Amino acid sequence: MYNLDMEKTLVFGGAFDPVHKEHVAMCKSAMCQLGISKLVLVPTVTPPHKSAGFLSFEQRCDLLKIAFEGVDFVIDDIENVRGKDNYSALTLPLLKEKYGDIVYLVGGDSLEYFDTWYHPEAIVKVCPIAVCQREGFDDIAMRAQYLKQKYGGEFILLDYVGKDVSSSEVRAKLLMGDEPDEIDEKVLCEIRKNGMFCEYKEMAEKLHSYQSDELFAHSKAVVLTAMRLNSRHNLKQDFTKVFLACFLHDNAKQRPSLDGFDVPPDAVGTPVLHQFLGAEKARRDFGITDESVLDAIRYHTTAKADMTMLEKLVYTADSVSFDRTYEPIPQIREIAMRDFDEGFKAVLKYTYDKVRASGKPMHPLTLDAVKCYLGDYCKN
Known part of the structure; x- marks a missing residue:
């Protein structure tokens, strides 16, 4: 003893x-x-x-x-x-x-x-x-x-x-230009004095110029939610990839101009357009070249079959982000914090049920994801 x-x-x-x-x-x-x-x-x-x-x-x-x-x-x-x-x-x-x-x-x-x-x-x-x-x-x-x-x-x-x-959450807050309460004031002063964690200062300013305050706050919330999930479940996803994919996932949501980009025709004029445009504009406007990051942006709304862990993480974090307080998101977020795979599936079920109840057409990629991860659920 x-x-x-x-x-x-x-x-x-x-x-x-x-x-x-x-x-x-x-x-x-x-x-x-x-x-x-x-x-x-x-x-x-x-x-x-x-x-x-x-x-x-x-x-x-x-x-x-x-x-x-x-x-x-x-x-x-x-x-x-x-x-x-x-x-x-x-x-x-x-x-x-x-x-x-x-x-x-x-x-x-x-x-x-x-x-x-x-x-x-x-x-x-x-x-x-x-x-x-x-x-x-x-x-x-x-x-x-x-x-x-x-x-x-x-x-x-x-x-x-x-x-x-x-x-990782504290680091992300600093990189997004925030001053975390989790850091001692003297430590924070030293960080600011020496220009630490300024790698994405220009990116944050540019992104905010493309987004309303509310949407920018959501982008930050998705980053922090993903960091929490990544850490909580030991998903071992690269910090920078998670940060970039989450921070930029909605970079095209409030600028829907096609700008000559080749996007799926069935996405034009629908709520999922911004994921495809977001990937292209993240490459053009923010210099993102990592295809895994771009794909995580490209499928963060619809999901798809055979997703990578990074894609699942961004998709789930977006849906259960800390800023979403309406029902039943807090309950689904709790599931995701307890068991990531079950949380991912709960998000997919919620999305499928919500679209089906609205009477709007289901995107083929979402149907593929449901069949891949939920089996016969779409037949219920």
């Missing part, structure tokens, strides 16, 4: 791209509850299971120093020095050798996919794992017990319940 009388060091790793308030709150709470006075922060270079970030290692370290001001901590650059795959199973033994007895801090969302980590059975042999609970993850205690039975080791369930915040 975990011995609170032994002097230990809390180890907390992450991309910290950027560091936000929940990172700090988790560490402070864990240190207080476990009686630990020493903290080691381990910024990743590029996590083996994630796409490249926006801030350099040095920039992230600078922000960590500001965010954790007043806490007794050190930043260990082990991953930057190693410069290769830095899975926890490989780095934790080295950190234990350097700092003595350690406790590894993880969030409840990480625990959800602990089975998929690199050699989880090796991780639990190195040190106890302290788990912060998190909003939206109600079975963390059961999950910890299951992992303990499967792998052995010690899982310590902490009292702190963290907010459902991910760095």
Whole structure:
């Protein structure tokens, strides 16, 4: 069992791209509850299971120093020095050798996919794992017990319940020109002072010029919803692709001029025209060349058979976006947050039923999607 009388060091790793308030709150709470006075922060270079970030290692370290001001901590650059795959199973033994007895801090969302980590059975042999609970993850205690039975080791369930915040959502807000409440004011000031997260400033301004305030707000909401779904369900979709496809999905909705583009004739004059035009105008006006991003825009309204995960994500996030409060969207959004595949199917059913009830013609692509994913549902 975990011995609170032994002097230990809390180890907390992450991309910290950027560091936000929940990172700090988790560490402070864990240190207080476990009686630990020493903290080691381990910024990743590029996590083996994630796409490249926006801030350099040095920039992230600078922000960590500001965010954790007043806490007794050190930043260990082990991953930057190693410069290769830095899975926890490989780095934790080295950190234990350097700092003595350690406790590894993880969030409840990480625990959800602990089975998929690199050699989880090796991780639990190195040190106890302290788990912060998190909003939206109600079975963390059961999950910890299951992992303990499967792998052995010690899982310590902490009292702190963290907010459902991910760095990807915070990063997206910054890239869209917002000032996230999730970031400490001093950290945010440093970000703005040094021009961090300005890669898409011109894109955001141009997109807003094409959209009403309401539609622009919707575009932002779709981005954040997709980031939440991507993180919640470990869909492993590239951050930049998700960001671009969601942010630009409605870029042509309020500018329906065909401009000579070749679009399906059956889409002209219908509510689905903007998805086809959106893909073409995203290429022309925003310089998007990635076909996976363009296809996610191209089919975000109708759906289609045999969709990629990125296409499913954009389609679902658009339909259940946080700004949609009318019935039954909140219920469908809840389903999607609980089970992505079921949420995707619930959106498809809702769309099919809504169009059928309206008496308007169903787009062939939607019928194809229903047949592909819902089987005989369209015969009901």
